Amino acid sequence: MTENPQARRYRAHLSQFTTSILQKKNPWVVAFFAFSYPGFGHLLLHRYIAGFILILWETFINDMANVNLGILFTLTGDFTKAKEVMDERWLMLYVGIYMFGIWDSYRTTVDLNKQYILADHEDASISPTTMGAWDINFMDKRKPWVAVSWSALFPGLGHLYIHKVISGFFIFAYTVAIMYFGHIPEGIQFTMLGKFSEAKKVVDMQWLIYLPSIYFFILYDAYQSTVEYNLLFEKEMKKFLRENYQKKKFIFPF
Structure with a gap:
């Protein structure tokens, strides 16, 4: 909520x-995350609707075109198999949206940076607390390493720690779905028991390849968001102290 109309x-x-x-x-940096996973660049910019739609579209079109399997076989040098598993009908639809996500993330970041400079110069008041029937949100200083630790334990928990509830629950549910369809918990269990051949059989690589991009993003976003929220808290506090506790006749030393 804002104070100055x-x-x-x-x-x-x-x-x-x-x-x-x-x-x-x-x-x-934003364009890189959009390149690593469509939609992640938009989440960094707090554009949740566009980000969620692009993420869900990526999941659908990637699965239909078998893009992850094509990447896997390409990295292992089996180019013939990569050509066989990928579906060209769906792949043609994949490229356009993928390139748009990268371009739009870069373009929007440049525009929002300009908006930030103007907003920071205007220095408008911000209400540090919001209270409603569903939840309470307030500005506070939090520890970046705590957010990263919870994110490493399971994607989404670090975002809940810094009160990014919308993206936190989405990432949490999305990761659960990825792990379920990829049979990743079973693969982890067999790996811990030393049954590596069984782990290879049970894990679906089409879904497993999503996880590195997800983990890299949530660790970065949890850390960076915590730092940004801490800076916002400091700016709001400084403004409040200047306006309410500094005497008007105070002479600044030069």
């Missing part, structure tokens, strides 16, 4: 379920 731009918006903020980001 006259402000043109705001650095952040607190809702019951998440905190959306404007913060300068490297467009190439």
